[in-house]
Amino acid sequence: MRLRQTPPPASMVVLGVTGDLSRRKLLPSLYRLYAGGHLPTGCAIVGVGRRDWDRARFQTEVREALDEHLGLPVQQQMWEGFAEALHFCSADLSKEDAYTRLDEELGAIDSARVHTGSRLYYLAMPPSTYLEVIQGLGRLGSEGRHGGWTRIVVEKPFGRDLESARVLNAALAKWFSEEQVFRIDHYLGKETVQNILVFRLANAIFEPLWNNRYVDHVQITVAEEMGIEQRGAYYEEAGALRDMIQNHVLQLLALVAMEPPITFAAGPVRDEKVKVLMALRPLKGWGVDEAVVRGQYGAGLSHGESVPGYLEEKNVSPDSRTETYVAMKVFVDSWRWAGVPFYLRTGKRLPKRASEVAIQFKRPPLPLFGESVAVETEPNVLAIHIQPDEGITLKFGSKVPGPTIHVHSVNMDFSYGSSFGAPSADAYERLLLDSLLGDSTLFTRADGVEVAWAFVDGIIDRWGEPDAPPPYTYEAGSWGPEAAELLIDVDLREWRRL
Secondary structure, eight states: OOOOOOOOOOEEEEETTTSHHIIIIIHHHHHHHHHTTOSOTTOEEEEEESSOOOHHHHHHHHHHHHHHHSSSOOOHHHHHHHHHTEEEEEOOTTSTHHHHHHHHHHHHHIIIIIOSOOEEEEEOSOGGGHHHHHHHHHHTOSSOGGGOOEEEEEESOOOSSHHHHHHHHHHHHHHSOGGGEEEEOGGGGSHHHHHHHHHHHSOTTTGGGOSTTTEEEEEEEEEOOSOOTTOHHHHHHHHHIIIIIIIIIHHHHHHHHOOOOSSSSHHHHHHHHHHHHHTBOOOOTHHHHHHEEEEEEESEEETTEEEOOGGGSTTOOTTOOOOSEEEEEEEBOSTTTTTOEEEEEEESSOSSOEEEEEEEEOOOSSOTTOHHHHHHOOOOEEEEEEESSOEEEEEEEEEOSSSSOOEEEEEEEEEHHHHHSSOOOOHHHHHHHHHHHTOOTTSBOHHHHHHHHHHHHHHHHHHTSTTSOOOEEEETTSSSOHHHHHHHHTTTOOOOOO
């Protein structure tokens, strides 16, 4: 992972620039990078879409997106410099001749402004278009002009099962080398997610405890308070398992459980992450019923307001078995983690939006302060808060003042905002800059995608069988179905309340 630097000039080509992802995330992130001095003066940001816009109209649309989503006032002088970098190419990428026209326009922009021949293609488009667009871009050539480079950024989902992931990877491999492909998962760009490795490996007091001798179990939670938000058609095809577990949650697990890499570079870091995913104990057949709980939210209350159940949402089948909640117990069969359960859960319409990795340590081997104290003492927990408030909390026992021995759990907190005086950067800022620099450390590799899908496919296959139990219904605004509580209760453990 490199020290932050300014990349050389390149054409940042956003395909699907008129979509929601570009307006909410990509364009504001690119502006912040420019305002922070991380984009060179000669860079070009080229939006590609079907709209019949000229350059002036595109600049107006970008300014409106920034005013709506940037979160702070746009500085006029900074905007004028940023606007100079904006270009628009009207193209229907379902037509073969569109790529030739795009290539010509990019060549003209490079000659007039960039002068390096380097291009970064960002696929901010529906996944159903990926194969066609990858082929069209590939035919333009994967070698940069005039000694420059060509890279391609692909948004998740990377397929919807192992077979489709292999097809997508094969299409990418036909036209681009693995070093040119950046599969982006914005969770990996979050400051606290990156800090998992720094926290472990830059502090000698924690890494010796990071194993099955001292860790009782690990909990990873990604909770959302919103429902499917007008995305019924998409969610019917995805569900919580594909949408969250296969990528975000398993990537968090890999960062927690991986071995220290030989160096903090892209190859060694991704090697260790893939090893963790390969060590996941497979879940298949009836084993899925015992280790995985799926749920579907019903009607309930969210912030005091009545909200509909999933089956009442638009574009959702009335007899849908699509899961909006998943909880599971998994094991990493490695020397370090043998016997340590990892409890994973994610869901929509939960009480709050919160993501956390919690490492719970074992209790002391002897009740030195008496049985009553041992019973009332809570175990040590290291909680890494990913959102909404990024930080780390360490829970430990302390004596309560007084003549008798009473132990009370206290917290030691670290917050990014209060410690560094500023909120952490948006995840897309970091990942966009890394892709321009060619640093793939925080991006997913082809084999990692396929190994994750191989694990998830065992669960999907079981849920497709006629005798598979249907999703449990849970009330919107609750923490999920009762079966999820039983999943962890049977091990004499409990979910953390966030």
